[in-house]
Amino acid sequence: MLWLHIHFPLLALESAFIADTRPIPKLLLQPGAQKVMQCNEQAEQLGVRTGMNKKTAFCLLSDCAISDYDANTEQQSLQQLALICYRQAAQIAPVEPQGLLLEVSSMLPLFNGLQDYLQRLKKRLDQCGFSYTLSTGHTPACAKLLAEAGIELHSESENSHRQALLQLSINQLNLPEGICRKLAGMGIHTYQQLSELPRKELGYRFGYDLVNQLNKLEQDNQKLTSFTLPERFQQTVHLSYDAEQARGLIFPLRRILPSLEAYLYSRQLACEKLLIKLEHRDGRASLISVASVKGSYRQQDWLALISTRLDQTRLISPVISLTLRAKSFVALKSYAKDILGSRHTAADKDRLQSLLVARLDETQVKTLKTVADPRPEVASQLQLSHSQSTDYLNRQWPSLLLPCPKPIQMKHYEILSGPERIEGGWWDATPVRRDYYIARKGVQLCWLFRRDDGQWFLHGYFS
């Protein structure tokens, strides 16, 4: 079997600063311990090292961003990365705190060899913006050690993995510190030297843990706790700054959308509604909901809708964190593509509708509804754009109707034709009996009616 381990060396740091793209030194501090846990390249160039005292680090840096280590954030990012890789692995297991293990051999027949497989996987990972090293291995433990040591070996042969392992030093084997020291004291510095020693004697001297660990490197019989898709999608981003403009929230959201797409696609679902919960600096919370008419899974669609929505939003106060939740799932429907590659698809049509709703609000976007009824105001109605129910009625009425008939003075109008009697509604509360006339007022052609009591009304325009 072939395994692939992806190691994310700066996972905690990068997820803590997910919404902060400033190229300045960034430090992740271990809470309580006053030590630098992770630092980025910029900090390293200025001399900061992992494990360094916090105060020493501050002396080296003039300007830097700091954050405390948060295991939850790190774990959530790892889950997000597992989602991204989900489509490309039969079995996938998060190796906490900062690795993912993928079973590769069963996937290779579906791709053009290992290089092609890795290329596609890297393309996905690059979208997320986390730094990573990945290495194959004939056992999970071997892949993990190679990836963590930064040796990016991409090979299908067992032999080359064994060769690569031999070059590792004792310190790179993840052994307990005490054992490392003892081995060094005995003059054993590399895995090669260690592997040549008789196992039984090693066990006698160092305990069976060491032997087990060495066996794991060579034998492939581990059980995986496989990653399964969660039932719902929810992700939180803590901003390392205060976002004062609604538009400023697009960037952190853009980081979440790829995993939303991966999640929805993996479950073959489309989502009709996203809820974005904002937590504000002053402790209040607010909710923004974004809807897509027929549901969508594609991140571009959602990005367009979200940015339209955010353009319309005014923040009540600066935002410090946001949570994206997907709601109302529907089965993913594939839009049929025209065999001739016709330019317009049903998806375009739905996108238009969603965009209008996102910009103007649901109540401002309507479609026409016909009800088979003699009364014009009942027969011709407007409905919310997502409901499409309509009868068939064909009448020689004017093209525009007033929302409600307007009483008029008859002397301004000149009658051209009529009357046409419209009577109905005795079966409900608003019966009408009217005589309709077509009349002229200047250049306007109007539709008037006279009620039984002689009062004239204007009801429409032959626009």
Place this chain on the structure above:
Amino acid sequence: MSLLETLTEQGRIWTARHWQQTVIPAVSSQYAKLDEYLPGHGWPIGAITEVLFCSTGQGELRLLLPALAQLSQQDDRWQLWLNPPFIPCAPSLTNWGFNTQRVILAQTHNANDSCHCLEKSLQTNGCQAVVAWLGKFDKALMRRLQLAAESAHVPVFLLRSSKFEHQPSVAALRLLMGEHGRIDILKRRAGWPVSNIELNLPLHGNKGN
């Protein structure tokens, strides 16, 4: 091909003798008499047509309805009607030959919203025609709209009050429905302005029964 030929072919310049031969994509207005005057023999596709009128009920919509009705039967994209002043009457549109399920109505509150909606709608490729009742609309917004219409390749109709007659406009075709009930073409591609076209606009569509 020389610049001159390209421009001639697109109908941006024309020779006095051959002006009727320029090829301009258009959809027939279904009024034979009007088509004769319109470049490309119909409403231009991928360009803005501006219809200026004095008051609602003058026939400004009836002028467009036959062409719009035909478009609504052609494919299943939306026909966007933006800011109609009153409620479009579905049974009447059916009478004009409309597929009323294709019409989507949107109401906006300001010119920015209108422009955004029109532009986005045209960009999504999800609409077959646009009819918008617009008030004041500044030059920059109009220019954006013009570009969107060009790339979407659909007819865009703007219905506006005749008080905007003397405002410069980027519309490819401008018509004025005057107080006297006749139509003036204020501006068209590949042709001169024409005035006093008498056109008999029927009150009803008389279709679909």
